[in-house]
Amino acid sequence: MDLLKLSIPTLAKMLREKKISSQELVSFYLERIKKHKKLNAYITVLEDAVNKAKDIDMKGIKNDDPVLRGIPYSLKDNMLADGVKTTCASRILENYIAGYDSTIAKRLKDSGAVLLGKTNMDEFAMGSSNENSHFGPVCNPWNEKHVAGGSSGGSAVSVSAGLSQFSYGTDTGGSVRLPASFNGVASLKPTYGRMSRYGIIAFASSLDQIGPIAKNIEDLAIAYDVVSGHDPKDSTTSIKNKDGMYEYLIKEVKDRENNFSRKTVGIPRDMLIGGCSKDVLNSLEQSKKVLTDMGFDFVDIDLPNSKYALAVYYIIVTGEASSNLSRYDGVRYGYRTKDYEELKDLYSLSRGDGFGDEVRRRIILGTFVLSAGYYDAYFSKAAKVRSLIKKDFEKVFEKCDSILMPVSPVTAFKIGERTKDPLEMYLSDIFTVSANLAAVPSLGFPAGRDSRGLPIGMQLIGKHFDEKTLFTTAWMIQKQKPEWFNNIATTVKEKKVIE
Ligand code: GLN
Numbered sequence: 001m002d003l004l005k006l007s008i009p010t011l012a013k014m015l016r017e018k019k020i021s022s023q024e025l026v027s028f029y030l031e032r033i034k035k036h037k038k039l040n041a042y043i044t045v046l047e048d049a050v051n052k053a054k055d056i057d058m059k060g061i062k063n064d065d066p067v068l069r070g071i072p073y074s075l076k077d078n079m080l081a082d083g084v085k086t087t088c089a090s091r092i093l094e095n096y097i098a099g100y101d102s103t104i105a106k107r108l109k110d111s112g113a114v115l116l117g118k119t120n121m122d123e124f125a126m127g128s129s130n131e132n133s134h135f136g137p138v139c140n141p142w143n144e145k146h147v148a149g150g151s152s153g154g155s156a157v158s159v160s161a162g163l164s165q166f167s168y169g170t171d172t173g174g175s176v177r178l179p180a181s182f183n184g185v186a187s188l189k190p191t192y193g194r195m196s197r198y199g200i201i202a203f204a205s206s207l208d209q210i211g212p213i214a215k216n217i218e219d220l221a222i223a224y225d226v227v228s229g230h231d232p233k234d235s236t237t238s239i240k241n242k243d244g245m246y247e248y249l250i251k252e253v254k255d256r257e258n259n260f261s262r263k264t265v266g267i268p269r270d271m272l273i274g275g276c277s278k279d280v281l282n283s284l285e286q287s288k289k290v291l292t293d294m295g296f297d298f299v300d301i302d303l304p305n306s307k308y309a310l311a312v313y314y315i316i317v318t319g320e321a322s323s324n325l326s327r328y329d330g331v332r333y334g335y336r337t338k339d340y341e342e343l344k345d346l347y348s349l350s351r352g353d354g355f356g357d358e359v360r361r362r363i364i365l366g367t368f369v370l371s372a373g374y375y376d377a378y379f380s381k382a383a384k385v386r387s388l389i390k391k392d393f394e395k396v397f398e399k400c401d402s403i404l405m406p407v408s409p410v411t412a413f414k415i416g417e418r419t420k421d422p423l424e425m426y427l428s429d430i431f432t433v434s435a436n437l438a439a440v441p442s443l444g445f446p447a448g449r450d451s452r453g454l455p456i457g458m459q460l461i462g463k464h465f466d467e468k469t470l471f472t473t474a475w476m477i478q479k480q481k482p483e484w485f486n487n488i489a490t491t492v493k494e495k496k497v498i499e
Contacts, residue, residue: 003028004162004488008219009246011165012067022053022061022070025165026114029072033116033163036492039139041148041157043077044085045117052114061112067222067246069112074164076155077118078125079210080199081105084115088201089133090123092334092354102199103234104168104210104227111226116164119154123356124325125170125203127151128178128428131419132358139415140182141489142454146412149179152213156183159213160455162488166214166223172203173313174407174432176211177444181407181457184446184487186220186474187213189432191465192439193238196231204320207313207436216485217445217475221245224467238465245471253472263469265291265460266301266400275430276409279450284406287447287458290480291404291473301396301403305388306434312389313433314426315369315382321359322366328354361422390438393461401469403461406431407444411454435461443470445477446484453490 003025006014014020026049033045049072056070075081078088080098082105087093101109108115122132130138130153138153140146141161148157152169156179159167169176171189180187188211195210202208212223222245229242267288272281288298330336330350337349355363369378396403408428418425435442440461447458462470478485 005486007216007486008067008071008165008222011071012069015061015070016063021057022114023050023057025070026050026053026072026116029116029164036141036161036163039141039144039157039161039492040120040136041138041154041161041163042074042117043087043089043120043135043154046084046115049114049116056112056114066111066226068108068226070114071165072114072116073108074116074119074155074158074167075105076121076152076167076169078121078170078201079104079168081115081118084118086118086201087134088124089121089135090355090359091134092328094134094335096334100199103196103231105199107227113226119152119158119167121154121169122151122358124201124321124359125151125172125175126321126358126362128174128425129413129418130154130179131415132356134356137415140412140454141492142184142412143452144491145414146454147182147415149182149412151175151179153179155213156180156185156187159183159185159215160489161492166212166219168210168212168223168227170200170203171209171211171436172207173317173436174429176213177407177432177442177457177459178428180213180444181446182412182455183489184449184455184457185213185215186217186446186485187211187444188220188224188467189435189442190224190228190467191441193236194228194441194465194467196234196237198231198233202324204317205324206320207317215487217471217478218246218249221249221471240465243467245467248468249471249475253475262295262297263402263473264297264299264400266299266396266403268303268306268403268405269300270302271306271431272405276406277411277450279411280406280409280456283447283456284404284458287404287477290477294476294480299400301400303389303392303396303434305385305392308385309389309434309437310426310430312382312385313429313437315378316386318362318366319370319379320366322363322370325359325363330354358422386437389434393438393440397463401462402473405459405461407457407459408432411450411452411456431459440464441467441470443467443474445474446487448484
């Protein structure tokens with residue numbers, strides 16, 4: 001049996017029937033992590049996970065236990081897990097050990113899922129290629145000379161290379177969806193407020209959301225269910241009831257498969273002109289065809305202010321980051337320079353040595369856009385255009401139930417190809433940042449591969465708190481195109497483990 005092909009519900013059933021133990025499952029992944037160390041997907045690997053799994057096996061897994069009990073997963077290294085090193089891929093936090101659990105880590109712990117380790121990322125989640133890590137770039141397992149995508153590159157690779165059953169990243173401007181699309185796996189950037197940010201290292205607080213990454217839609221739904229919902233420790237979380245997405249998919253949607261109510265999907269054609277590769281555009285047409293064959297209607301839509309999205313995003317994100325990152329002063333956290341005479345030097349030398357180039361660039365830009373005299377011209381103006389972008393979405397959603405478009409204009413580029421020009425790197429986010437600015441949910445799904453064999457990803461963007469439409473639509477696509485899902489990167493795939 002090829003363990004790498006199995007979904008969470010199948011593994012959960014096998015664990016209950018004792019066809020496999022949690023210990024076997026965890027050891028299987030730990031071995032693979034060791035074997036594929038070159039991909040650089042993990043910053044910290046928790047060898048002790050085996051003992052946690054042993055404990056679970058000893059206590060037994062009962063039918064009514066949470067479905068994730070005994071199943072291994074990974075977390076991006078900007079999420080605190082009590083007693084575990086949390087570096088944010090930065091020198092400044094190189095030796096920082098978390099003193100408490102983030103809500104996400106706590107909820108997963110309570111569900112009995114087993115944490116395998118913390119995944120590599122762009123430093124402080126700033127980047128689109130995972131080349132900005134203090135611990136080196138993450139390689140794309142479909143072609144190791146190419147980038148994994150960022151900033152949650154390690155999380156995406158942990159799933160696409162079979163180094164974890166499922167994972168989580170954070171998405172401030174595309175960091176869950178972009179690496180997932182470069183790796184051929186599914187992902188979700190939930191509505192702002194669906195997920196708790198308690199214990200997540202802040203980047204840009206009005207945009208940050210955590211999101212699951214998995215190789216199929218049912219795993220994604222389970223990973224979403226376990227961590228979503230109100231958290232008294234994060235006042236920006238919504239008090240809305242949890243979706244119970246997996247149950248919804250298998251009970252309600254399944255029965256309605258043949259008479260699924262017709263939905264309308266919008267495509268922002270104008271946004272896609274120029275820049276998109278031929279392969280990506282072909283893949284978009286294929287997804288459209290799959291949905292059309294199932295009775296979905298399509299309309300062309302216009303998001304006129306999205307042409308400003310990237311500029312608005314990079315003003316807001318740098319402004320918020322410069323303020324969030326002021327806490328790393330060499331006194332309270334992490335790295336401290338040894339050579340200083342005055343307090344001012346302690347601050348500037350610790351920060352100068354502790355942060356990498358991209359983080360320093362963002363802090364400088366952010367401090368500038370927030371400074372007196374420039375605030376109105378930049379930050380405040382960007383905030384106004386942000387509301388226009390949000391209004392565009394509201395208007396479009398009077399005409400359609402979701403929006404279909406590529407996650408990225410191109411597939412994974414070569415390592416080093418865009419590092420010299422930050423602006424070119426920022427262009428990678430052109431299709432992802434709008435959903436964050438408008439706070440709407442977006443589900444990324446794999447949609448075939450390009451002529452070089454590299455994965456292509458599409459996204460479905462929905463109305464606030466309407467993750468259900470996105471999951472339902474993606475689930476229907478998966479039914480029609482199973483070959484797009486459950487793929488482990490060919491270069492690292494090895495069959496057979498447990499018969
Ligand atoms: N690539 C974007 C940036 O560098 C998005 C990052 C993210 O979503 N964390 O800001």
